[in-house]
Amino acid sequence: MTDFLKTRLYIHIHSRYAKVFLAFSAVWCIGFLLTMLGVGPDKRPISSAYGLWRFMDFYFSVLPVAVAYWYSDLISNRFADNIPFGSDHKLSISGLLFALLMNLVSAGGFLLYGNIMFLIPNKAVVYHNDLFTMFTLSMVYLAASFVRCILVVFLIELIKSRLWGAIFGIMCSSGLSYELILSLETMFLIATGAGSSSFPLAHSTAYMMVVTLMPGRDASDQWVVRELQVDIPVLLLRMFLYFTVATMLTLILIRRRDRK
Amino acid sequence: MDDFLLQTNEITKDFKNIRAVDHIDLKLKKGEIYGLIGRNGAGKTTLLRMLAGLAQPTEGSYSLLGLSGKKIARLRDRVGVLIEAPGLFCSMTAMQNMKVKAMALGLKEDDYLKQLLDSVGLSSTDKRPVGDYSLGMKQRLGIAMALVGHPDLLLLDEPINGLDPEGIIEIRKLLDKLSEEQNITILISSHILEELSKTATRFGIINRGRLISEFTREELFSECRQFMEVRTEDMGSASTLIEGMGIRDYKIVDKTTIKIYERLDETGSVISELEKNGVKVISVDMGRRSLEEYYISLVDQDDRVTAGR
Incomplete structure (x- = not known):
């Protein structure tokens, strides 16, 4: 397992994907900071919590593609086909672990940078949320990144395609799957004659879990959020359950493929 | 093992x-x-x-x-x-x-x-x-x-x-x-x-x-080397006479065909020896089977056997 993890890290460091990811991230991080400092086009006043939400949006958008590479690096080019006795589950599990570790490092880095960025005096932030709120928000985003991470890995294993796993992952991140599930849910409710659902499926998508956190409708100024709008323990519990179920299903798929 | x-x-x-x-x-x-x-x-x-x-x-x-x-x-x-x-x-x-x-x-x-x-x-x-x-x-x-x-x-x-x-x-x-x-x-x-x-x-x-x-590899090249193919209606006598001529490297393909891999430069004398002893020779051909022909013959034979089951 350690050998596979080291191999994946070596491949990732020397691959062009890491360079592209780092280059895009650098552009985003520097560009966002410059905008905050008041030289960018967007000079609307924001709160630090709202700012972090906007900043992390980039990471959540690129995460499905990044996860697809982190997870499938050894499989996509058929390298694994040439490792004798290599179809054992350790190879796939090492991919899962590597994707989660890379996400921990990347999401952690983004959150750290984001939080530090908002401490710098700037022309954008007009309301600084307290440290506890910012810490809670950071933890929720970290959990959300793991939810999206495992969702993409699960989809790749289910569809057996890195490309489609990433595409569906992007759909989930952009809210397209939310709209799709919402439409299906509405059709189902109408067809069954039910007036409302006590467990809206659409609101359990990885996208909605985070979007509902930041409604941004605070009095007259919609870019200033003074407190988080959802029940955080319940949200974290939902994310934990989501992550656990998706991980278990992924491991079942890996085991099933291993027996073939 | x-x-x-x-x-x-x-x-x-x-x-x-x-x-x-x-x-x-x-x-x-x-x-x-x-x-x-x-x-x-x-x-x-x-x-x-x-x-x-x-x-x-x-x-x-x-x-x-x-x-x-x-x-x-x-x-x-x-x-x-x-x-x-x-x-x-x-x-x-x-x-x-x-x-x-x-x-x-x-x-x-x-x-x-x-x-x-x-x-x-x-x-x-x-x-x-x-x-x-x-x-x-x-x-x-x-x-x-x-x-x-x-x-x-x-x-x-x-x-x-x-x-x-x-x-x-x-x-x-x-x-x-x-x-x-x-x-x-x-x-x-x-x-x-x-x-x-x-x-x-x-x-x-x-x-x-x-x-x-x-x-x-030796068997493969043996199968694919040059041969003399003799067709006759009297296979029993033909094979006995061929043995009698001291030819050991030959193969009976079917009821009418025999392939000889020796004395290929003495085709005339082998045939005349057979005919002199009353064996009617229908045809004589010289040939060499390519490796691909040999492979295809094996596969075709297997396909026919499978189809006949």
Whole structure:
């Protein structure tokens, strides 16, 4: 397992994907900071919590593609086909672990940078949320990144395609799957004659879990959020359950493929 | 069992309703180059994938270096594999690709990796990404990667596919060198018997998942050498007379046809001897069967038998 993890890290460091990811991230991080400092086009006043939400949006958008590479690096080019006795589950599990570790490092880095960025005096932030709120928000985003991470890995294993796993992952991140599930849910409710659902499926998508956190409708100024709008323990519990179920299903798929 | 490096026992693989490999018994001795020939879809790749531990047999078993069952997984670095595509990281250099393979096997031997690259005619200092390599260079790199870990057995699936004549010669020379210098056992598959005949020492023909025939290189060339084909209605007398003439190397093909491989420069005297003793000769032809014709005849014969069942 350690050998596979080291191999994946070596491949990732020397691959062009890491360079592209780092280059895009650098552009985003520097560009966002410059905008905050008041030289960018967007000079609307924001709160630090709202700012972090906007900043992390980039990471959540690129995460499905990044996860697809982190997870499938050894499989996509058929390298694994040439490792004798290599179809054992350790190879796939090492991919899962590597994707989660890379996400921990990347999401952690983004959150750290984001939080530090908002401490710098700037022309954008007009309301600084307290440290506890910012810490809670950071933890929720970290959990959300793991939810999206495992969702993409699960989809790749289910569809057996890195490309489609990433595409569906992007759909989930952009809210397209939310709209799709919402439409299906509405059709189902109408067809069954039910007036409302006590467990809206659409609101359990990885996208909605985070979007509902930041409604941004605070009095007259919609870019200033003074407190988080959802029940955080319940949200974290939902994310934990989501992550656990998706991980278990992924491991079942890996085991099933291993027996073939 | 211990005499063989690899031995399969009725190994079988089913995919839903399709039997890809059908009860194959294969035995490979240390140091031999075994050519597995079959058309596309015959079951070659599936068999090699099972032997490399990349697919599970539906039935049967196999042993490798005296180990069988789950213990075979311990031999990860004793088996080198190149199944169809080399599985290269195209944005990385050849040396980096070698390091990836070594790391996956838990090995740390940079000098050894350089030697391996040298042995296949590639440079360890080449800074070009392997995506810029020719197909032949990629295949050679694939073989070098398969050699990481000092393997006793090399499983190569169609390594000459898509190569130009120069690339084919390069691969052939490389395999000969590996066999001679390192005594590596090589199982190589192809649908081109002509090409394998220049490298392999023993051959197996696979058709519809079954191993229908096995022969050595000597037997192959014996089957494909020049012959005199005599057709007669009196086979019993003809064969007795041929024996009487001291001809030992002949083969009765069917009720009317006999093939003689000796005294080919004395065709006239052999025929006149037969006719002088009352054997009516219908026709006499000189011929030589190509390797491909021989292969096709075996496969066609098997297809007819299968169709007749």
